[in-house]
Amino acid sequence: MEHEKVEKEVARRSAQIYLPISIGAALLFFLITTLNGDYEPVASFGGTVWILLLSLIVSMPIVISAVKKRFQKE
């Protein structure tokens, strides 16, 4: 039970970090493509979704394992 509690806490804390990072990266991509003006809205949206997905995939394992380690140290 304790293990599950810890897992949940780690998941909650991690999400607070990787979600802003990923959404931030996706928004940055969207902002650049929109401000640039050369891209169709669909390319902008499609690219934003792809960047969001890849950013989540990259940041989730890094953040979760770092939070887990910090949690264990605490």
Next chain:
Amino acid sequence: MNKTQLDLSIPISGMTCASCVSHVEGALKELPGVSNVVVNLATNKAGLSYDPQQVGLADMRRAVENVGYAVSSAEIVLDVKGMTCASCVAHVESALNELDGVNEAIVNLGLGTARVTYIPGLVSVSAMKRAVRDVGYEAQERSEGADALDRERQAREEEIKRQGRYLLIAGLIGMIVMIGTFYDMLGSLKAFVPEFLSYKWVIGLLTTPIVFGPGRQFFVNSWRGLKHGVTDMNLLYATGIGAAYGIAVINTLFPEAGFGGEGATFFESAALLTAFIILGRWLEALTRGRTSEAIRKLMKLQPKIARVIRDGQEEEIPADEVEIDDLIAVRPGEAVPVDGAVVEGYSALDESMLTGESMPVEKKTGDNVIGGTINKTGAFKFKAMRVGKDTALAQIIKLVEDAQASKAPIQKLADWVAGHFILGVHMLAVAVFVFWFFFGYQMFFDPNSSFIMSPYKLGEIGVFGFSLLLSVTVLVISCPCAVGLATPSAMMAGTGKAAEFGVLFKGAEAIENASKLDTIIFDKTGTLTKGEPSVTDVVASDELSINNEQLLIAAATAEKNSEHPLGEAIVQGAEQRGLNLVEPDWFNSIPGHGVEAKTEGSEILLGNRKLMKERGVDFTSLISQAENLEANGKTVMFVAVNGKPAGLIAVADTLKQHTVEAIRRLHKMGIETAMITGDNRRTAEAIAREVGIDRVLAEVLPQDKAEEVKKLQALGRKVAMVGDGVNDAPALAQADVGMAIGSGTDVAKETGDVILIKDDIRDVIVALETARATMRKVKQNLFWAFVYNTLGIPLGAGLLYPFASLVISPEVAGLMMAVSSISVTLNTLLLKRFKPSIRLVEETSNLPQAQLSGAQAAD
């Protein structure tokens, strides 16, 4: 964060009294965050409360160990299903290692097992299974022996069946999708293909069951892992297949959405990518089991039935039920069920399956027999001495299993690289996407460009579709499956192969170290030599008219009642030569000097030079010959008859049969050889000269042997120690590789990294050659795996596109990926043909002459 106190009960071992209790209590109390420590000697447990934020279980274990006790641990082997690559290994290992109470978890990809050392009571097996399940795999306890074999085979067959079923679905429908996609290019074949198959929505409908049927496993497993912060190959496949399918659906349903329209519906990419990945998994499941064939072969040797004689009657019982001291009958052609000693009968046994010895070994009363060997000729009865897990065969199986489950340093590095690689690949996919989206497409895109190995044009594909395509291809082509398989598959094949030839490596590290050896130190007595003295020279004096035989008879008669090892050697020497000995009429032992005896009216005096001098016997005429013999490391005994010099008898510890050949072959391999002994330098050097040893470490006390090994290591040498005795154990442990002779002591065998089952020193060469062949295979595999990724990734990222307007499609990337892991597995399987040079020579010399001449004629 709120501070929480948790209660814990730790099993402690090594406590014998109240002071032990106070030591353990004191050690635990000193830790920050630990309170209410109560150690119970009767139950061998320490109860305490602790704050997990301040102190961990590892700290407590260390504290207990620091004061000389241990936290009891147990070991379990879990069968883990669903692992496909090195990153899976890292995930399962970290999931298990993160559990409180788990000391160490070692996962073997090839065997599909996790060996977990844990503290009973602190973590349950079900918690371990749950942790493995949480990261996307299935785990169950492994059973022993034949059950494990059956279950392993069953699991593998299930996996082959499952992937085979998926392959059938994905392959068949994928072919239809392919035909439909290229309908316009079919020419006259169009008449045989219904036109509706080329409709995008039909192709989409056909692809959907592939993606959500056989391809579902990738999405489910990657999501499970991702939830716990781990990434694996499944994620690469899932993002690749998902992106290709998603974009195709959008372009079919909303062709005006700007993702490339109907010209960029990559349904066939999603379908064929899934089919190729599953093809790879199916072939891998088919071939991977073959690398662990050694264990299977060994397990098959375990006889099922024993013919036990109870109350004078023979009865057949399961071999597992044989008890120590049971009397067992073995008929010709039957297998020996357990280990024991022959009490009646005579036969020859085929021990090749355990020792690699090709010739049948004769067995008579008193000789030991090994369970699993085959009785060739006669019938005999033997008494069971070791049964169940204690038999030599059971122990060999365990050793090979342990070795296969262990990890070589090179494998740890490969696992680490592969584990981090996937994250790197996703970062690269972002970079590739961003580059082609913002720069590459505008600079290089050509609507007439096409995919490699496909007439399919990229056509109207937009900036997003094109960038996404390359990004997905990078994900698919980068899969480091081959890197993950490269080392463990070769190690499994290598340890298995070595076991077939009678050499047991206790771990993968031993193989890696053995492949790097440049110096081998041999213990002298019992390793290079037989360890017992025997008569080497008989020199009769001219002063008495007796020949060598008569001299030996006189000496042996005098020594007949002696218990001195040299005396026994002389008696044995005479008996071996078929000489008839008589009982002496009178015998007297002269401690430290020799013996004297009277027989048939003659007075015989036998002993050292000092004794002869004291008794006034003049050996001047033989002194130079005596000195020559002594210079060759032999012990010379002087024999006088009736006060006159009769001759000399030299006794020495003789070399084992193959010692000289083994050393010669080692030199050929570029290995420096050394001999370590407590003998004086002159004797040691004489033996070294005879054998051809390069370096002599003489007059070394048993406790200093390890120090000598250390000295050579300090010179930068990679040293192996070969020994058999208890006194060799520290040196065996100190050496980079300790090799224990199978006939040696249990201590030596427990300490050594390698066990040479037979009493044949040439098996050192077998060990070295097998280790070198295995590491060669590991390096070849790693080389090809990395070459594949090094070439594949730039191609997938579109490096060729600016020059040739060609890109790799995701499905071709999937095929390349599958080919790379299959090629690594097939390369490993070539190791099955490996034979050590000595075995090749033996086989050639065992060939019947006719066969040999036939072969020569054929040449």
